[in-house]
Amino acid sequence: MSAAPQGAPVFGAPVRFGVLGCADIAWRRMLPVLTAAPDVEVVAVASRERARARRFTDRFGGRPIEGYEALLAARDVDAVYVPLPAMLHAEWVERALRAGKHVLAEKPLTGSAAETARLVESASARGLALVENVAFPHHALHADVRDRLAHGAIGRLRGFGATFTIPVLPASNVRHLPKVGGGALLDIGIYPVRAALEFCGPDLAVVGAVLREHGRTGAVVAGRVLLASAQGVTADLFFGMEHSYRNAYEFAGSEGRLTVDRVFTPPPSYRPVVCVERQDHREEFTVAAGDQFAAVVARFVAAVRSGGDAQGLAAASVRQAELVAAIEEAAVRVTV
Structure with missing residues (x-):
């Protein structure tokens, strides 16, 4: 029972x-x-x-x-x-x-x-x-970006790209232990994967993937993934833990481009800047600072008080896990 x-x-x-x-x-x-x-x-x-x-x-x-x-x-x-x-x-x-x-x-x-x-x-x-x-989806930045896209800031969405890379970690770090820490796909790659689902829809399919695996530990240390929606919108995702630090995403549209830096781990005091470029015109919009972890806690508390109603988040987690599994199954694995 x-x-x-x-x-x-x-x-x-x-x-x-x-x-x-x-x-x-x-x-x-x-x-x-x-x-x-x-x-x-x-x-x-x-x-x-x-x-x-x-x-x-x-x-x-x-x-x-x-x-x-x-x-x-x-x-x-x-x-x-x-x-x-x-x-x-x-x-x-x-x-x-x-x-x-x-x-x-x-x-x-x-x-x-x-x-x-x-x-x-x-x-x-x-x-x-x-x-x-x-x-990160709980930060006000992403609602702002979604609203701009919906109102035609760059025309019709044609492609999406996201990157999250971090510097080389000590050999003792848990991410180097696949049976414990899971490796770069599960720990870091989840961010661009989730961003693709948030903006390109839940019907994304894996077109191709490459995972770099450490020869001694077997841990995934980096990867690149190409996804596509049923409407032909592509998502090019890059992640890893053997690079300089970077996290960003960009949208390619029929009439322009939208880019944002520091999208996954902004400090609470950081005010993200949304850049929109259309032909010879460029604009920058500053979004209010926010603590995305505090926003998660508030959402969780609301779910607790409503009797566990967090199905929107739960469904997103399931679809995210399904897409990660599809990436693992389709990937070409390269030992480094």
């Missing part, structure tokens, strides 16, 4: 969070956002080592807990945030749902489309919110 939520929040009361793991992203990005949110209370942080959990709670509050199972058993935890390495998500998200907890999990939600769909169905059946922390 499925477990009923152990501590569903009282209407208007803060959602009580437990943090399942002490990853760097929790320290740098998510815990500062969670502790600042007026409708959230961080009540516990769990680690396999109590001292590590205490380091987090000394800064962010809550009580330290040794062991993930102990946190899931806590009756004063309504929801858990899961920042564990990618290939551990499926197991612990499933355990959290069975314990009756709402779940906000780092991306990728799982390493397979089938597992992602199964967890989404499990959350829905239990009336629990399950949200994958793909944060």
Whole structure:
């Protein structure tokens, strides 16, 4: 039998969070956002080592807990945030749902489309919110871009391109361990893949793909993917972790071009600039700054309070996982 939520929040009361793991992203990005949110209370942080959990709670509050199972058993935890390495998500998200907890999990939600769909169905059946922390679509920038495209800023959309690359990581980084961290496609490539789905529609198919794999570790370190919609709009995606840092996207239209830099990881104070070029005319539009991680937390809290209604986000996560699986299946793999 499925477990009923152990501590569903009282209407208007803060959602009580437990943090399942002490990853760097929790320290740098998510815990500062969670502790600042007026409708959230961080009540516990769990680690396999109590001292590590205490380091987090000394800064962010809550009580330290040794062991993930102990946190899931806590009756004063309504929801858990899961920042564990990618290939551990499926197991612990499933355990959290069975314990009756709402779940906000780092991306990728799982390493397979089938597992992602199964967890989404499990959350829905239990009336629990399950949200994958793909944060960038929640920034106001992308609504601004979508509106400009809809109003003909560059004419009819013909093609889309997105890039996300980061410098070489230390050999000890979890991304170099495919069975734990998943590699560059699951950790970095997800950003341009999701952007293509957001702007080119859910019917994208893989035309071709190349994945570069490390000869010693077997980890995917870079890749290039060409997708196409049923209407012939193409999406050219490039990603990797052996490059200079860059994240950007661009749209090619029948009458112009729209480009934006720093689209996936803008700091909260950063004001993105949208560039529109039409023949001999160029304009720049500055978009308001925003914290996309705070926006995800607000969306998650709303889903918790509405009884787990986050189906729009859940469906996007499933389609994203399906497209990643199609890329993996179609890719030409090159050992480097």
